[in-house]
Amino acid sequence: MVLFAALHSFGLPPEGVAVIFAVDELMDMARTSVNVLGNGLASAVVARWEGEFDYAKAKAFGTPEEIRIETAEGNLAFAQDARRGE
Numbered sequence: 001m002v003l004f005a006a007l008h009s010f011g012l013p014p015e016g017v018a019v020i021f022a023v024d025e026l027m028d029m030a031r032t033s034v035n036v037l038g039n040g041l042a043s044a045v046v047a048r049w050e051g052e053f054d055y056a057k058a059k060a061f062g063t064p065e066e067i068r069i070e071t072a073e074g075n076l077a078f079a080q081d082a083r084r085g086e
Contacts, residue, residue: 007016047053060066071079 003017003020004014007014044053044058057066057069060069067079067082070076070082
């Protein structure tokens with residue numbers, strides 16, 4: 001209702017709401033993607049800054065080597081889930 005009132009106050013037709021909703025759906029996906037990417041990058045920068053970034057884990061991410069590293073560190077729940085593909 002507020003959107004209709006805003007369009008009316010600018011002299012725009014009410015069909016503009018459909019256009020705004022269609023564009024907003026795509027923009028929302030883009031905003032979410034940029035937010036996730038930015039949060040991940042910020043986490044990596046802070047981890048490097050604090051000396052907590054593990055280069056071996058980063059290089060092995062998503063590979064079978066990651067399971068071996070996690071198992072060696074005692075993170076068995078992660079290793080079991082990764083073997084099952086979860």
